[in-house]
Amino acid sequence: MKKLLLLLVVSAMVSATAMAQDQKDMKQDRTEWEKKIKDELKLTADQTVKYDAVNKEYNDKIDALMSDASLAKDVQKEKKMTLKKEKETKMMEFLTAEQQTKYKEIMEKKKKEMEAKSSS
Numbered sequence: 001m002k003k004l005l006l007l008l009v010v011s012a013m014v015s016a017t018a019m020a021q022d023q024k025d026m027k028q029d030r031t032e033w034e035k036k037i038k039d040e041l042k043l044t045a046d047q048t049v050k051y052d053a054v055n056k057e058y059n060d061k062i063d064a065l066m067s068d069a070s071l072a073k074d075v076q077k078e079k080k081m082t083l084k085k086e087k088e089t090k091m092m093e094f095l096t097a098e099q100q101t102k103y104k105e106i107m108e109k110k111k112k113e114m115e116a117k118s119s120s
Helices: 001-043 046-068 073-092 098-117
Strands: none
Touching: 001 046, 001 073, 001 098, 073 098
16 A cells, blocks of 8 residues: 555656656747747847837736646637737737748748647
């Protein structure tokens, strides 16, 4: 009985550590992704401040939404898509026409990569 209890405790600890690492990796991926976009768009200092503010606002909203266990997955997905569209609309307000085109290209490429990744 003690061995079983010990095994369960060790399993829980390993599981918790793995989940924490996954969350850390996701945050790092998000940070790298955001830096890549800012570099590719060649944002000005003012645009960078606005980009960071909009990004933080919507990332916080999406994180809160995804951690709301009371919502069904399909409802979460629908609301997440709505938030992403709102975010893109706000981004377009301070990007030049050229940057808007580039941003849409980057996002379309990312979408295709995500679809390919989820289908495999």
